[in-house]
Amino acid sequence: MMVLVDGAGGEWPAIGHAPWEGCNLADFVMPFFLFIVGMAVPLSLKRIPNRLLAAKRVVLRTAKLIFWGLLLQGGYSHAPDELTYGVDMKQIRWCGILQRIALAYLIVALLEISTKNTQSESRSHTKSSIFRSYLWQWLAGACILIVYLAMLYGMYVPNWEFTVHNSNSKDYGKVLTVACGVRGKLDPPCNAIGHIDRRVLGINHMYHHPAWRRTKACTNVSPHEGSIRADAPSWCQAPFEPEGILSSISSILTTIIGVHFGHVLVHIKGHTQRLRHWVLMGFALLISGIILHFTSAIPLNKQLYSFSYVCVTAGAAALVFSSFYILVDMWGLRNLFLPMEWIGMNAMLVYVMAAEGIFEGFINGWYYDDPHKTLVYWIKKHIFIGLWHSKRVGILLYVLFAQILFWALVAGILHQLGVYWKL
Known part of the structure; x- marks a missing residue:
């Protein structure tokens, strides 16, 4: 899904991230990642009875995730479009997708290890007894939610300023001021999420192409990406970190929910009992999040990782997982989903090579006469876009066949050879 979002989201706004409030296809990617990471935690740790050894493995895996996150999203790699590498340490981005996954994994895995009860694993459980056996994890989740909401709605956000680093902007090099002086706002310029990141991370170390630039306040072609309006507010040119500190703390809730589904x-051994529990909880979360959003109590917002967003996306993940469980484990249709299984077995490889564009960047490094005359460009233009006489359709088909299907086949071959990229 991430490959589809990154490759075709620019041409298809419904696939890309919502500019601010709301939820598009791309906004389900991160929560689905965190949910399945959570589900995997009880399965992976139950085979390691030694708590110290388990903790060491968790910390080591966390360090590896952070390393790859900084390398791929910190600014060192400019693949696939720019044939350059290296990062100015004054501008390095500290946060990112893998860093958020690392934080959530570290917290829930250590929580699972510290609250692990070997006696409870040896006996059967009912739905209510699972909640009781892992009560400390739910209490930790409640504490995280309280801290998140208290800071989001209670923190005072003062006026702030930033320097425009976009050389294509008429304001390049200028220092612009954003007027706030408010508390409890969830709008783009004056929320506590951005304030904490500016104070702790530093504004130069945040993401310089936030989705809010596609809002109606910033561009006339919203929800598409376009030039900044002449009358746009100053914050439209400011950085914002979608994987920032406080929003990443909130994202731990999704992983805790995933851990429960893993429990x-x-x-619980019976298919029917498992499904009843998963589906009921999935619908409860989904409906709760929708109510919170449409009553304007807590709007859906991926950038802020709002509580309604936690509920809707975790509920959707639960129902999607339940659907696959029925199709694969109960109806025996596993062969239909083998390409997805292969990708899952080598998820890190596909993420690095396809979603982060490392392989495509390598191919782009071989060009004829001009850096824009590459094999990738030729395939896009003449096989996909030219054939369909539509850039939108051509890009979508290119992503589906030349990226997703291609890497599914590569992952399948590597699976047959027993080759996996593990952290």
Whole structure:
């Protein structure tokens, strides 16, 4: 899904991230990642009875995730469009997708290790007893939610300023001021999420191409990406970190929910009992999040990782997982989903090579006469876009066939050879 979002989201706004409030296809990617990471935690740690050894493995895996996150999203790699590498340490981006996954994984895995009860694993559980056995994890989740909401709605956000680093802007090099002086706002310029990141990370170390630039306040072609309006507010040119500190703390809730679903898989043996628990909880979360959004109590917002967003996306992940469980484990249709299984077995390889464009960047490094005359460009223009006489359709088909299907086949070959990229 991430390959589809990154490759075709620019041409298809419904696929790309919502500019601010709301939820598009791309906005389900991160929560689905975190949910399945959470589900995997009880399965992976139950085979390691030694708590110290388990903790060491968790910390080591966390360090590896952070390393790859900084390398791929910190600014060192400019693949696939720019044939350059290296990062100015004054501008390095500290946060990112893998860093957020690392934080959530570290917290929930250590929580799972510290609250692990070997006696409870040896006996069967009912739905209510699973909640009781892992009560400390739910209490930790409640504390995280309280801290998140208290800071989001209670923190005072003062006026702030930033320097425009976009050389294509008429304001390049200028220092612009954003007027706030408010508390409890969830709008783009004056929320506590951005304020904490500016103070802790430093504004130069945040993401310089936030989705809010596609809002109606910033561009006339919203929700598409376009030039900044002449009358746009100053914050439209400012950085914002979508994987920032406080929003990443909130994202731990999704992983805790995933851990619970993993506990159900471990302790409840019957297909029907598992599904009943998963589906009921999935619908409860989904409906709760929708109510919070449409009553304007807490709007859906991926950038802020709002509580309604936690509920809707975790509920959707639960229902999608339940659907696959029925199709694969109960109906035996596993062969239909083998390409997805292969990708899952080598998820890190596909993420680095396809989603982050490392392989495509390598191919682009071989050009004829001009850096823009590459094999990738030729395939896009003449095989996909030219054939369909539509850039939008051509890009979508290129992503589906030349990226997703291609890497599914590569992952399948590597699976047959027993080659996996593991952290």
